[in-house]
Every structure is written in structure tokens, then in C-alpha cells.
Amino acid sequence: MNRRTLLGAALLVPLIASGCAPTAPARPEYELVISATSWGYGEDGLHTTDRKYAFDVSPNSSFSIPGFIEDQLTFTVTEIRDGEVKFTTSEPLAPGGDASGHDYRNTRTHWRATLSTPASFATPSLDAGVNYEVHLERTGG
Numbered sequence: 112m113n114r115r116t117l118l119g120a121a122l123l124v125p126l127i128a129s130g131c132a133p134t135a136p137a138r139p140e141y142e143l144v145i146s147a148t149s150w151g152y153g154e155d156g157l158h159t160t161d162r163k164y165a166f167d168v169s170p171n172s173s174f175s176i177p178g179f180i181e182d183q184l185t186f187t188v189t190e191i192r193d194g195e196v197k198f199t200t201s202e203p204l205a206p207g208g209d210a211s212g213h214d215y216r217n218t219r220t221h222w223r224a225t226l227s228t229p230a231s232f233a234t235p236s237l238d239a240g241v242n243y244e245v246h247l248e249r250t251g252g
Contacts, residue, residue: 139167141191143198143224144246145176151239167250168196178202179234179241186245194226196247204232204243213242 145164150157166174168188178184178201185201199220207213213233224230224247234240 138250139169140250141196142167142248142250143186143188143196144248145186146244146246147176147241148243149179149239149241168198175201179236189221194247195223196225197221197223198230198245200232203235205235206232 143166145166147162147164148159149162150159152158162176164176166172166186168191170188170191173185173187175183175185181202183201186198187201188196188198190197200222201220203218203220205213205215205218213235215235215237218235222230222232222245224245226247226249229247230245231243233242
């Protein structure tokens, strides 16, 4: 071994022994899993495409997925606590997902998902669009 290698090793030993060794950053506790089903009618009937995206979330984090109305749909996390996440979307979307369908007249940009209840919304269009379902899941981090 040359002197530089020995000197480098000698300098690292006290750091490792003191617990100051470099470590990987901890993974956030939660992730959002977004299911996006695009749909539209063609000459031969209904066409659908399913896509799934997953993002680790932390307060004030933002991420984008391909959009339908705009080029990108951006999600921004505004709050995370006790198995609940609140977030906004960059464009107004129609809330829904229950038995009565989506509410296309009262679009909004603020959403909430919990570990047991996903957020469900869609593009406010009747001839083609995207249905979204956003699940909050623990990462194990």
C-alpha cells in the first residue's frame, strides 16, 4: 500500500468508529400510487389504456405524470400525517368514483387520500379522458 492509501484509511477509521460513516438517506414513510386509465371512443368502440405510477412523498414534494388536457399533470403534496396525505393537482379535475360517477360540474384541485381510502377523480370530459385513483401506501422506510 502506498502512503495515500494508508493515510486515507487512517482518517476513515475514526469516522466509522464514531458512527459518522456516510449512510444512505432514509426512504420516506409513504408513497402515492397513481392508477390512470385513459379512455376514448373510436370507430370500433371504447378504447382504454391503464398506467400506474409510484412516487415517494414528503411534505412539499411535487411530481408530474403525462397529462390529458395539459402536457403534464403535476401533483404537489401539501400535508402528510398519520396515514393521510393532502395534495393538489395542477388542473381542476372532477371528483367521484362512487356509485353515482364523477361530478363534472364541481371540479377542484385539492385532494385527500388515506391508507384505507384512495382519492378518485377524472378529467372533466365526456367524450374521452382519464380516470385517476390515488392510493397512499407505506413504503416500509
